[in-house]
Amino acid sequence: MRSLIASIAVLVMLTGSASAIDRKALHIHSATDTEAFLPIIKGFEARYPEYVVEYSDYNTNDLYKRVTSTKASSEEPIDIVISPAMDLQVKLVNSGFALKLNMVGSEELPTWAKWRDELFGFTLEPAAIVYNKEAFREMELPETHSDLASMIRDYGEMFDRRIGTYDIRSSGIGYLFATQDAIQGAQAFRLTESLGRARAGLFCCTSTIVEKVARGELILGYNVIGSYALAAVESNPDVGILFLKDYTLAMSRSAFVHHSSQNKKGARLFLEFLLSGQGQTVLAQNSALLPRQYSTATRFAPYADTTPLVPIKIGPALLTYLDGLKKSNFLENWEASINWTNAGP
């Protein structure tokens, strides 16, 4: 699912000031909405005009396949790989696709945000619930995962076919959130069963779910990416956003430099820029993404104090649910739960 490839480069060339002839290309392969990432590319190119970024957008699973299946030859070069699916990123790094970087400022990163000096988390994006304000006008919002499961069960008719969540079979980030929910406790399984009972719709992306909630087709979206949702809510006054108070998973969009990058210097500069104060400020102010630290004013700031964030830790533990057997078992169980009524008589 390659979209918008190279078109960004053209766009940047039009807006940029330096001539394209003597600029070195930096190939970023990413599972991040182009629109959300564009401000960072612009910021980088403004700071380092000798580089021109060629940005390719994928979904997380396709990106993983792209990196594992092709050699980073000069014909199809990969310099930087960015994805919110931390487990897939860890698996790529574990397999040896990443280049070791001794970066300025990387020692300040918390342990959950870096691994081996190869993989670096540069955002902290909580899992969120979006809801249709009109539908919930006379209802109290749930505070915990158990509350939500109970509410769906208690108001079966109201929620029937009107909940949306990620199809974790095709979405890497959806799978990450689902497996991490499972690690947090048994309530996740109950919630999945409730979703199944309510015949929840399965979607590819946060944006689709938010759109449907705004239109009233859905009244609740579960485990969407908080950063995108917070941005989308600004233009959809009908949509409310909710972070659960028992725990809220937070994933970190992470980046590594491909070990056979043709432009290691540029790639390293880009990562340094991403993690630097300047890069983080661009993230906070101009992008839909959320910076690693909430010290600067962000869209998440109003919720920061009341939300117990559980950052997902980058590390080999994330490999567990990528185990072939484990994954197929998990998906089997999930399918069995989510399709409980669909598959029933």
Add this chain to the structure above:
Amino acid sequence: MKQRSLRRRLLIGMGSAFVVILSIIYIGLWTYAKESANQSYDRLLKSAALSILERSFVSHGKPSVDIPYSAMETLGLAPNDRVFYRVFTVTGGTITGSDDLPLPDDYEPSSEPEFFDRSYSGEPMRFIVQARYLRGAGYSGWVVVELGQTRLARSELEFDLIQNGLGVATLITIVGLIFVWFGINKALHPLIGIEAELRQRDTTDLTPLKPQSPREVASLIGSINGFIERLRKSLDHSQTFIADVAHQTRTSLSTLQGQLELAREQDNLPEMRERISRVEDQTRRTIRLTNQLISHAMVIHRADNQVMQAVDLCQLAKDVLEQTLRDYMASKVEFEFSCVGEEEEDLTPIWGDPIAIREALRNLLHNAVQHGPEINHIELRVAADKGSVSVCVDDAGEGIPEDMRAAALERFRSLGERRANSGLGLSIVSAVAQTHGAELVLTQSPLGGLRVSMRFKKGADACVA
């Protein structure tokens, strides 16, 4: 010879010893660090392997496994290490995980864990393989789990252990060297004290050094003080000698002047003659005194300069006797000479200074004449045996009483009444005997007077005083 600092030598010695110790410590530390790093992280591998094996089961007649999150989390305690795993059966191949992980040669499944090091995926790695025997519906057999982990955490721990250990060892070394430095300074302090005391001393100050506490230094001070004492005595002797010389010369010249004055005042010619002949006597004595002083000084000077050669004592004695005979031609003194060896070949030359020895013999003969009666009999004999050659002078004079013989050897100790004796003769003999290492003995002569015997040892060593 190049002078080297004792302090530096000690410090270099101690420093090298510390370097050797440090090297030994380093080798020990390296082995220890490697072992304990492996032990610590092998535990992680072991507990992860166990927790995976616990979750292996038989499902639908096939072995299966549910990798627990905790297994990978445990391995994640080595924060930066890559992790690979495989669960397999020996017959059915890989159940899950990376199927190209290396195995030790001739691997037999066992419930005991087996560790080995192998390179994989471009990095050195540590592997564990451990098996569990599954019994279930449709399947019975071993299920094996293999885990591999890169060695970053191990290397880091190893490095930390070595670094800390070496840090402590280096600190101890530095502290040790500081103590050594102080110790050396403390030990050398008395020497520096002695050096300072000697340097600050007035040139005329020949008092002994103050005794100091360490035994090793006390004996050094003893030796230095012994030397100072000898130097002081020698200096005293020289001073006395110079004073004596001055006194003797002045007395002699004053007497001469007195005689001359008396002679001038005599109108009577025979009496004047008488006086002038006394002046003559006095002049002869003065000349003799001067000669002896010069001779003494020469003997001492030659002794200092060690001008030694082969000397035929027999011939030398004969020459001296001939010369003495010429001097005392007019006197009624009888001389007798003999030169014999126990065996013929014993009369070999000795090693010595012929001029000094000649001087000594001349003085001996002269003394014998001077101290003897007018009608005297003097014997000069040279006798040789295997080891030595001795020269013996006998006279028929009064001799020297036994209790005064030692004193007679000192300078200006003339025992005779007659003024012709300067008192230097025997002291010259004594000096020559000393520089030649010869034995000088004064005894009663069978002729009635003094017997002086000098025994020279043969061979060069006898000549070293």
